[in-house]
Amino acid sequence: MAKFGKQTAVLLCYNIAMKKILQRAPKIAFITFFLIILMIISSCSKLPGLPNADSTGSSADYDKDTATPSRTATPTSVQIEPSPTPTETPVPAPTLQSFPEGISPHSTDPVADPERIANERGSWPAESSLDNFYVVDLSQYRGRVEDASPLKGITVIVDPGHGGMDPGAIAGDCTEKVSNLQISLLLAERLRNYGAEVLLTRTEDEYVSLYKRIGLGSMFVAERALPRLVESGADTFWLRQLQADYQKMIEVNNDNVDPRRGEIGYRGQAQGIGVNELWRKHMDLQRLANDVLWLSIHSNSSLNTDIRGLKLFFNTNRGTVDLENRMLNKEPNCEILPANPSYHLYDDAARNSLAQFIYAEVIALVPELKDPANNPVLSGNYAFTREINLTSVLVEIGFMSNPEDLKIIIDPAKQAKVAEGIARAVYKHYTQ
Numbered sequence: 001m002a003k004f005g006k007q008t009a010v011l012l013c014y015n016i017a018m019k020k021i022l023q024r025a026p027k028i029a030f031i032t033f034f035l036i037i038l039m040i041i042s043s044c045s046k047l048p049g050l051p052n053a054d055s056t057g058s059s060a061d062y063d064k065d066t067a068t069p070s071r072t073a074t075p076t077s078v079q080i081e082p083s084p085t086p087t088e089t090p091v092p093a094p095t096l097q098s099f100p101e102g103i104s105p106h107s108t109d110p111v112a113d114p115e116r117i118a119n120e121r122g123s124w125p126a127e128s129s130l131d132n133f134y135v136v137d138l139s140q141y142r143g144r145v146e147d148a149s150p151l152k153g154i155t156v157i158v159d160p161g162h163g164g165m166d167p168g169a170i171a172g173d174c175t176e177k178v179s180n181l182q183i184s185l186l187l188a189e190r191l192r193n194y195g196a197e198v199l200l201t202r203t204e205d206e207y208v209s210l211y212k213r214i215g216l217g218s219m220f221v222a223e224r225a226l227p228r229l230v231e232s233g234a235d236t237f238w239l240r241q242l243q244a245d246y247q248k249m250i251e252v253n254n255d256n257v258d259p260r261r262g263e264i265g266y267r268g269q270a271q272g273i274g275v276n277e278l279w280r281k282h283m284d285l286q287r288l289a290n291d292v293l294w295l296s297i298h299s300n301s302s303l304n305t306d307i308r309g310l311k312l313f314f315n316t317n318r319g320t321v322d323l324e325n326r327m328l329n330k331e332p333n334c335e336i337l338p339a340n341p342s343y344h345l346y347d348d349a350a351r352n353s354l355a356q357f358i359y360a361e362v363i364a365l366v367p368e369l370k371d372p373a374n375n376p377v378l379s380g381n382y383a384f385t386r387e388i389n390l391t392s393v394l395v396e397i398g399f400m401s402n403p404e405d406l407k408i409i410i411d412p413a414k415q416a417k418v419a420e421g422i423a424r425a426v427y428k429h430y431t432q
């Protein structure tokens with residue numbers, strides 16, 4: 001075909017075909033028509049812009065020569081439409097979150113002058129922003145005996161860690177989410193025996209995000225506080241605003257939130273540490289709610305399988321200030337930068353006292369869970385003890401990575417003893 005131009009060849013074939021048809025040789029005419037079509041296709045494949053396999057070398061060569069190979073120009077590749085940008089979940093504006101001018105709470109740009117930001121934030125006065133409208137006289141509980149519903153009037157929010165798609169720590173076939181729930185259900189039963197009201201953040205193997213749990217617990221406290229606030233004759237607007245925020249936290253923090261995509265639902269209202277005026281009221285309200293406790297139930301894990309023992313964590317005022325300073329000075333990242341003053345009115349003493357009771361009572365019943373390092377009560381920056389200002393403790397019942405601890409964690413008889421120990425600690429917290 002090389003000697004002839006394509007058009008000449010096509011005309012030649014066309015003429016032959018016409019002749020053969022005229023000579024009533026349909027078979028030859030059909031084959032000739034087929035050849036014409038092949039030639040037309042062949043000439044079309046040389047259209048500019050569509051490279052052939054042999055025209056620009058292999059794709060490997062192309063990649064080597066180009067820093068950022070473009071998909072459309074890669075030889076022999078199928079052109080793929082870029083996948084559509086995932087539909088953004090509408091980001092609810094953080095209520096009354098006042099960030100200094102020019103700072104987006106969701107930006108990851110470094111801040112030029114963290115010290116200026118710290119100065120603009122100022123600091124909260126060292127006392128509560130609320131009048132004492134939520135007064136519970138805890139002295140009524142002192143000395144109560146065990147068999148007479150001593151904890152009537154007290155509520156314990158029991159929070160079994162992880163669940164659903166989030167297994168927590170894993171050891172062979174055992175997942176932390178399962179033992180957390182088993183122990184939490186036993187604990188709920190024991191606490192009810194003491195006369196306490198119990199609220200569970202989950203009762204089955206389902207995923208509940210951290211901040212949805214916080215929203216649920218906070219809504220409970222707000223609902224309990226509202227009639228007391230009305231009775232005191234004080235303004236209730238702020239509390240209703242908080243309830244609207246909690247509702248948002250509960251709705252936004254659903255199963256579809258993917259923290260890896262930076263979706264808003266993963267974060268709390270405090271954006272880490274700094275709290276705005278309204279969220280400060282949330283913290284101060286929970287500080288007043290001394291008839292509500294928060295217990296998160298977990299098991300630990302470590303790469304060092306020798307590490308074992310019961311550990312208890314809560315966020316402390318000192319820990320908050322230290323973390324804030326670290327962020328401002330070394331990690332000036334807008335996403336986590338506390339643009340508002342940090343909150344430091346956690347009741348460290350009450351948290352520490354409850355944690356010490358839990359350790360003592362659980363170890364009395366399950367001595368194997370004794371912390372060999374003899375340092376069981378620790379400060380940790382956990383969502384439940386940072387964004388919740390109830391007397392709250394995160395309980396890590398041993399290490400699933402340690403074979404001896406694991407046996408205890410999954411043994412129903414030991415689980416019952418652990419639950420009994422924690423319930424006794426709550427009883428002692430209020431009655432001693």
Ligand SMILES: [Zn+2]
Binds near residue numbers: 161168176
């Ligand atoms: Zn856990």
